[in-house]
Amino acid sequence: MKQISGGVTAAKGFLAASAAAGIKYKDRQDMALIYSQAPCKAAGTFTTNLVKAAPVKWDQKIVEQSPFAQAIVVNAGIANACTGAEGFSYCSQTAKAAADCLHIPEDSVLVASTGVIGMQLPMDRIKKGIETMTPLLSESQEGGTKAAQAIMTTDTVKKEVAVEFEAGGKTVTIGGMCKGSGMIHPNMCTMLSFVTTDLSISKELLTEALKEDVKDTYNMISVDGDTSTNDTVLLLANGMAGNPEITEKNQDYYEFCRALNVINETLAKKIAGDGEGCTALFEVKIVGAQTKEQAVTLAKSVITSNLTKAAIFGHDANWGRILCAMGYSGAQFDPEQVDLYFESKAGRLQIIENGVALPYSEQKATEILSQPEVTAIADIKMGDASAAAWGCDLTFDYVKINADYRS
Amino acid sequence: MKQISGGVTAAKGFLAASAAAGIKYKDRQDMALIYSQAPCKAAGTFTTNLVKAAPVKWDQKIVEQSPFAQAIVVNAGIANACTGAEGFSYCSQTAKAAADCLHIPEDSVLVASTGVIGMQLPMDRIKKGIETMTPLLSESQEGGTKAAQAIMTTDTVKKEVAVEFEAGGKTVTIGGMCKGSGMIHPNMCTMLSFVTTDLSISKELLTEALKEDVKDTYNMISVDGDTSTNDTVLLLANGMAGNPEITEKNQDYYEFCRALNVINETLAKKIAGDGEGCTALFEVKIVGAQTKEQAVTLAKSVITSNLTKAAIFGHDANWGRILCAMGYSGAQFDPEQVDLYFESKAGRLQIIENGVALPYSEQKATEILSQPEVTAIADIKMGDASAAAWGCDLTFDYVKINADYRS
Numbered sequence: 001m002k003q004i005s006g007g008v009t010a011a012k013g014f015l016a017a018s019a020a021a022g023i024k025y026k027d028r029q030d031m032a033l034i035y036s037q038a039p040c041k042a043a044g045t046f047t048t049n050l051v052k053a054a055p056v057k058w059d060q061k062i063v064e065q066s067p068f069a070q071a072i073v074v075n076a077g078i079a080n081a082c083t084g085a086e087g088f089s090y091c092s093q094t095a096k097a098a099a100d101c102l103h104i105p106e107d108s109v110l111v112a113s114t115g116v117i118g119m120q121l122p123m124d125r126i127k128k129g130i131e132t133m134t135p136l137l138s139e140s141q142e143g144g145t146k147a148a149q150a151i152m153t154t155d156t157v158k159k160e161v162a163v164e165f166e167a168g169g170k171t172v173t174i175g176g177m178c179k180g181s182g183m184i185h186p187n188m189c190t191m192l193s194f195v196t197t198d199l200s201i202s203k204e205l206l207t208e209a210l211k212e213d214v215k216d217t218y219n220m221i222s223v224d225g226d227t228s229t230n231d232t233v234l235l236l237a238n239g240m241a242g243n244p245e246i247t248e249k250n251q252d253y254y255e256f257c258r259a260l261n262v263i264n265e266t267l268a269k270k271i272a273g274d275g276e277g278c279t280a281l282f283e284v285k286i287v288g289a290q291t292k293e294q295a296v297t298l299a300k301s302v303i304t305s306n307l308t309k310a311a312i313f314g315h316d317a318n319w320g321r322i323l324c325a326m327g328y329s330g331a332q333f334d335p336e337q338v339d340l341y342f343e344s345k346a347g348r349l350q351i352i353e354n355g356v357a358l359p360y361s362e363q364k365a366t367e368i369l370s371q372p373e374v375t376a377i378a379d380i381k382m383g384d385a386s387a388a389a390w391g392c393d394l395t396f397d398y399v400k401i402n403a404d405y406r407s
Numbered sequence: 408m409k410q411i412s413g414g415v416t417a418a419k420g421f422l423a424a425s426a427a428a429g430i431k432y433k434d435r436q437d438m439a440l441i442y443s444q445a446p447c448k449a450a451g452t453f454t455t456n457l458v459k460a461a462p463v464k465w466d467q468k469i470v471e472q473s474p475f476a477q478a479i480v481v482n483a484g485i486a487n488a489c490t491g492a493e494g495f496s497y498c499s500q501t502a503k504a505a506a507d508c509l510h511i512p513e514d515s516v517l518v519a520s521t522g523v524i525g526m527q528l529p530m531d532r533i534k535k536g537i538e539t540m541t542p543l544l545s546e547s548q549e550g551g552t553k554a555a556q557a558i559m560t561t562d563t564v565k566k567e568v569a570v571e572f573e574a575g576g577k578t579v580t581i582g583g584m585c586k587g588s589g590m591i592h593p594n595m596c597t598m599l600s601f602v603t604t605d606l607s608i609s610k611e612l613l614t615e616a617l618k619e620d621v622k623d624t625y626n627m628i629s630v631d632g633d634t635s636t637n638d639t640v641l642l643l644a645n646g647m648a649g650n651p652e653i654t655e656k657n658q659d660y661y662e663f664c665r666a667l668n669v670i671n672e673t674l675a676k677k678i679a680g681d682g683e684g685c686t687a688l689f690e691v692k693i694v695g696a697q698t699k700e701q702a703v704t705l706a707k708s709v710i711t712s713n714l715t716k717a718a719i720f721g722h723d724a725n726w727g728r729i730l731c732a733m734g735y736s737g738a739q740f741d742p743e744q745v746d747l748y749f750e751s752k753a754g755r756l757q758i759i760e761n762g763v764a765l766p767y768s769e770q771k772a773t774e775i776l777s778q779p780e781v782t783a784i785a786d787i788k789m790g791d792a793s794a795a796a797w798g799c800d801l802t803f804d805y806v807k808i809n810a811d812y813r814s
Contacts (some may be wrong), residue, residue: 048735049731049734049735050733050734050735050736050739050740050742051730051731051733051734051735051742052734079727081727081731082727082730082742082759082762082763082764083763084743084761084762084763116727117725117726117727117728117730117731118726118727118763118764226712226713226714226728226731226732226735227731227734227735228731229727229730229731229734305633306631306633306713306805306809307631307633307809310805310806310808310809310810311809311810313806313810314809314810314811316810316811318524319524319525320486320488320489320523320524320525320636321524321633323458323489323524323636324456324458324488324524324633324634324635324636325633326457326458327456327457327458327459327634327636328455328456328457328458328633328634329457332457333457335457335458335489336491352489355489355491356489356490356491356525357489357525394806394809395806395810396803396806396807398713398717398806399717399720399801399802399803399805399806400803401717402713402714402717402718402721402801403717403718403720403721403723403802404721404723
């Protein structure tokens with residue numbers, strides 16, 4: 001497996017385009033279209049929020065019931081959430097418009113929206129956007145990059161990744177793009193992530209691979225603890241790599257799972273590292289846990305602690321807040337057995353041994369915590385299980401962005 | 408029942424004092440001492456955080472095992488949390504020092520600390536503080552007020568309340584003081600609350616009354632979602648009002664419960680309204696719920712949503728975030744049945760009907776949300792149960808305070 005440049009157009013047969021449809025933002029690209037030359041097996045994971053946006057309901061139906069999928073229409077600016085029956089009808093109108101332009105069935109078109117909750121989509125502009133994008137569809141890297149830029153909301157950077165691996169003697173490519181960067185606490189964030197591959201694989205295994213991997217990747221990030229109404233990860237496989245179809249958990253399947261994990265973990269970390277207003281990617285690793293579930297609960301509790309996040313913004317080794325967040329997580333452990341370390345490119349420093357502070361250098365700690373990527377590692381000394389979660393610091397800019405977002 | 412001025416010294420026989428002991432802060436009062444002339448029945452509720460500060464462990468033992476309690480020693484600046492066996496020994500040393508000065512048993516002295524986690528208490532200063540305060544103990548209102556000021560950390564205002572009611576033909580007084588204002592998400596915050604009464608009541612009923620009322624008051628507030636290591640509510644009853652001892656759930660008991668609720672709800676709301684950096688008290692009421700538990704889950708989810716809190720800071724009627732937070736709460740309801748209202752001194756406005764936005768006036772909404780106390784009311788139309796939770800907005804100052812707190 002090796003990382004290559006590109007995103008959703010890296011895999012064979014996938015094309016993308018973007019348009020400035022004027023949905024809500026002015027003078028910027030705000031719609032994206034992904035299209036596969038061949039019909040795709042589709043897998044998806046969606047928000048567990050009881051309040052599900054219309055596109056989530058639409059895509060769940062397509063992924064479960066349609067024989068194949070072949071296109072994804074995405075808009076930024078309006079989330080099409082809390083929009084009732086009218087909002088849902090706009091999903092089918094969007095799908096129909098794309099189906100007409102692309103000469104594919106309406107039920108092969110997936111849709112995704114991100115932005116403000118509660119506003120209705122301007123369907124005339126959506127339809128015009130689709131008409132604009134259709135002739136611009138490109139299999140070039142640029143096509144994918146433009147799509148990745150168009151789906152950004154409060155994101156400050158586009159997020160793409162691609163890797164190649166071998167399956168059945170063929171080179172298979174898998175690429176993806178995603179966006180954050182607020183209302184990010186995926187249980188299955190508005191995180192939207194789109195992953196494309198030319199692998200040939202059964203729908204069952206494609207679905208299982210995605211569902212399993214999401215637990216360790218997107219579901220382990222948090223920007224603000226708010227689980228969005230629109231979280232969607234879509235994975236399309238068009239089979240154009242020409243490998244023998246994967247229908248069992250053989251070596252090829254596990255190689256695909258490893259590649260998918262690289263794609264999903266990279267995209268998830270890009271979202272956390274570009275969290276609204278953030279200055280640092282904050283990683284929390286729990287090691288020495290008895291069970292994976294315990295490690296996950298502890299890691300997620302620390303990554304969502306506002307006090308810990310504010311301390312990371314202040315480059316302050318305020319380890320008491322980390323231990324506190326572990327303590328209220330609901331997971332059982334012995335606080336007086338915990339060792340805690342801070343780590344970054346500036347080095348590694350043990351702060352706590354058996355629950356009590358060591359006489360560490362505050363200066364060194366601050367140096368470690370002043371890097372753009374910092375890690376806290378807690379060893380709870382109960383077993384061999386571990387988990388990592390990714391978040392970011394809590395900053396003035398987070399508040400600024402979210403006190404002003406709708407205006 | 409009527410509200411009167413005062414705090415922990417309002418009830419007969421309770422004295423208080425403060426001292427500038429130099430625990431961590433310079434040039435300010437940072438220790439408080441509460442003393443009862445008669446032995447007290449004591450009840451307490453404490454943090455559910457697995458990481459419990461040494462004073463929490465000490466007080467749990469006193470409340471459960473000692474025949475009576477008669478004094479509380481409180482310090483601000485250092486939390487005595489994550490301090491190991493050494494930290495716990497300082498609790499007994501503090502109790503012994505107070506016991507010697509006050510001529511009461513060591514096991515009748517409760518202790519409480521708030522401040523930075525992980526530092527050891529300077530015992531010489533603690534002991535000197537107790538010696539300084541003992542001759543200053545006063546039953547005046549000023550004595551209570553000085554104590555309420557001394558226990559503040561990032562609080563901007565002191566927090567006291569007192570009421571009088573009748574029981575068994577006698578006037579009974581109940582008063583309290585507390586402090587916030589960060590790491591506040593009490594599950595049964597470092598919230599410390601001390602309530603004193605001259606009521607005569609059995610220990611069993613005193614304990615039950617407190618445990619029940621905490622659920623509707625302190626446990627329904629959140630500043631930042633972080634459940635402290637030190638949360639402590641202590642309720643002392645010295646019987647000096649002279650009412651016949653309450654030993655069953657009679658009319659006097661329920662009158663006491665109502666008075667206790669006024670004290671606890673008032674103190675809890677004072678903490679939420681003085682949350683770190685906040686500009687507004689934010690109340691969330693869920694009505695029309697099927698069960699109290701469902702209403703509590705929904706109200707707490709909204710009150711802890713960073714996105715909702717930032718919107719309140721921005722005076723933005725961003726109702727989508729409220730519905731979103733209800734949706735990920737884990738409680739079941741039908742999003743398409745929800746009505747939502749904003750209310751404050753500036754009026755009341757319905758924003759959503761059956762899950763979809765009404766054509767409300769944004770200007771009026773902003774006016775309502777620009778008050779120092781704002782309420783969101785969600786009617787889920789499933790039954791008659793309801794719950795209220797109290798929090799505050801998320802501001803630049805919250806981040807500033809918590810990026811800098813230790814320094």
